[in-house]
Amino acid sequence: MFKETALSGQTTFFQKLRSMDYILLVCILILGVISSLAMYATDGGELLYHTKSHVLRFIIFFVMMIILSFLNLRFWHATGYLFYIIVLGLLIWASLYGITASGSQRWVDLYFINLQPSELMKIAIIVCFAKFYHRAQINQINHFKNLLVPMMILVLPILLVVSQPDLGTSILIALSGIIVLWLAGINLKYFVYSGLFLLISLPFVIAILKPYQKLRILTFFNPDKDPLGAGYQIIQSKIAIGSGGLTGKGFLKGTQGYLEFLPEKHTDFIFTLFSEEHGFIGSLALLFIYGVIIYRVIDIGKNARSFFGKLFCFGFASSIFVFITVNMSMVLGLLPIVGSPLPIMSYGGSSMLATMIGFSIVMSTKIYQKQLIA
């Protein structure tokens, strides 16, 4: 025990700095540069609002991430529940006094920033679960009492986000949560049961869905039915990606992008624009960078001695993967259009903040990887 404390206590700042994961950092930086250039392209090759604020945010949040990385992992473990409760509080605040935009009440006004708490919840839920299962004994995990609390932790924010309404984010929160639950060791049969339950309740869910949400799902199955209406986004996105070809149309030369055929090209469809301009090769490169990031996060998790750090890294890596695949599948026409940003690439402060907080916890795990948490 003494040894342990000594180990962590005696670590100097430079040692900590040296023990950071530089591959991960470089990858995040590359992603930052790529995303800034993509944003520049969405602004039509001019340094306009989106590009400027994206670059600014990236720099601020990247620096913030590095600073937060030096926080002891114990801090995150200690504040795990608090973090969750604060974000949940913000969600409730959003549903009561939030800012409404395009028919959805998602944002809270924090005076210096308009925050979207649902994005933060994507991370908070992983931290919360990581803390919960860090303490839990393996033989108690599948006990009824120990199932009910995580269930509550998961369902509460989902209900809040669905009511905003924001189907996309709530699905992503649910997916991140479920993956962590499964990784933590919950018996597979429970997932099968609840899956069956969902299937049975599907008709009721459909009845609750808003007309535009139903339309999106119907459109997914047949986008050509109404090419100028609901199917427009999917069709234009596929045209943009498909016309990119092997090497793409070239930087700033994506016609679908600069001629404004692409909807929401800053946010959810940023990959479409990138893929149109840089083609198959560029898309593979981007996927490779994401792959390396995920690999590094998993690797850090593997080497972490604390269960909290391990589960968080595994959970975070998996949810980043889920975000990426859901977003790409969506713009590639493999999934219905639901609002889901591409981590780091998409325009949006809350999403980037959440991702960067996630990375700083991962980095903290790396720096304090030998440390055990009680």
Place this chain on the structure above:
Amino acid sequence: MFGGGGDSGYKKLSTVNRRMFIMTAAKLVIFGGIITRLFSLQINENKKYLTLSDKNRLREWRLPPVRGDFEDFFGNKIASNLKVYQLHVVPEQVEDFRYLMIRLRDILDIDSKTFKKILKKRSQQKSWETLIISENLSWDQFAKINFYLHELSGAKPVLSVARNYPYDEKFTHLLGYVAQASEKDLIENEVIKKSHVPGLRVGKIGLEKTFENQLIGSNGIQRYEVNAYGKRINQIDFVEGKKGANIKLTVDTEIQAQCNELLKDKAGSICVMDIYTGELIAMHSSPSFDPNLFLYGISHDNWNEILNNPKKPLINRSIQGLYPPGSTIKPIVALSALENDVISTKFKVNCTGKTEMYGQTYHCWKDTGHGIVNLRDALKVSCDTFFYEMSRRLGVDRLNLTAKKFGLGEKVFNGTYNEEKKGLIPSTQWKKNALGRGWVLGETLITGIGQGYMQTTPLQLCLMTAQLANGGFKIKPKIIYDKKSDSYEKIKAEMEKNRIDLLSDFQQDDALVDFSLEKKKRDTDLYKPLYRNQENVKFVLEAMFASTNEVRGTSYSSRINDKKYQFAGKTGTSQVKKITEIQRELDLDISQIPYKERDHALFVAFGPYVNPRYSLSVFVEHGGAGSSAAAPLAKKLFKTIIDRHEEREKIREKSLMEI
């Protein structure tokens, strides 16, 4: 302190590591799936999506093609293009279309009817298609628009080209005219459909219509990149249109202008032709109208004026007008009789002014009679009695063959003019087929003086005269100048050769058989003799000379003594209505007869008499006697024709040098 440590902790770790391993494997599979999808979209279906993307972003605007010109033999432009100022609006580029239209209406003073028409047009077009507000802005309007342009966003003053006929009414019937393409034009002509743009003018009649496909030219194409809202971002491509082919005609504007002058205030036609090359020197039909009126849609008043004119300006009399040829047919009747050995040149008839045949009285135009006349005199004084007797002996069927051979009863320009009429040269067979009744012998007599069923166009008479005047050889009439066509010298040599060939044939076998086997070959017969014995043709020509240049000849008063201009001709006065005995007694002056019942005046001629080169036909509808109404016009025209000949030959030589 060791949270989750010990055995339980180890188990927990192994579970999470195992599950993470499964998770990682699943991730790889899913990434693989995304890459596969990317591959299928970007590599396999790249072409398809590239096309779709181009379809999204590229839009084409077709510019109106520039129409080819018409020019006369001397290179004068008869139909060309004029720069005009137009006002265009592309509705999708206008923020407030209605407001703009109302502003334009006030500025340009558009009347409510035209305004409604424009709005209707707008509703029929696609929003990116150009809407033409005005096709021909006056300079005033153009200046006004430019003055207000800053508040008329979306309105575009454009410099465009429009058809222009600088000779106004002089070439209307010969050229035809253009007007806005109709639904029907688009259906009938693929080429028009292919190059159609709003406001396109196409040929409606005449050469403008016949040569539409050569004249029309090709569209210029502007290819623009547009954004999702249809706004033009930048020009990708500009393909310049090709101007349509210029067509050179054989006509002479100066002679044509004189024809127009001569027929002023009259209804009629004048045709002039080169008797060797077949080139049409002039062809005018009167009254005419200004084809420029049709360019921007003719006004109601102008149209009514044309439509209600009793002299019917819309008819191209030269090729559409069918009239009895009257005495102008007599040279052919005489030739036919000689060629068929029905009479000899010495045959004589005593003309007393009228003759009884088949229980009918047939009058000569001269009530007092011509006395005893031979064939030469009969042609010279146009004695009807002689021709009654001669055609009685000849018979209508033999006359029919000769007349057809010389170009009557068949279209002169087969296909060049859609509106050209064939006319009618009667025969016994024709009457049986067409009317179902047998030929009456009396009808032969009136056919012999160019009355009855016989109907010819003025152009046919001109061709007939040409083919007599060149010594009796077939020629090919043409109106489109072709550098490569046979020269005068070559044609003359060819005719001479064919003449000699026929002479030797004539000596060998029975020419009569050969003569009667009339073959309907047009071009292969070119420059071949139309006669059996050229002496007969020469005899007829000489008689025509007498008719104009000897005392008592019907057109003696219109003669020119100067050998350079001297011409030979034959008058004709064709009856519109059967003259009753009472009218014959009254012997009314022309001014006392209602216009519609007056005789048509005709005259055919060729000249110069020595070495003739040109033939002409003059026709004055309800003009009265040929000798007084038609022949004097020919006299005036011949001077110009011969004077212009040298100019013409100079141009011809020059153009031959250019080859």
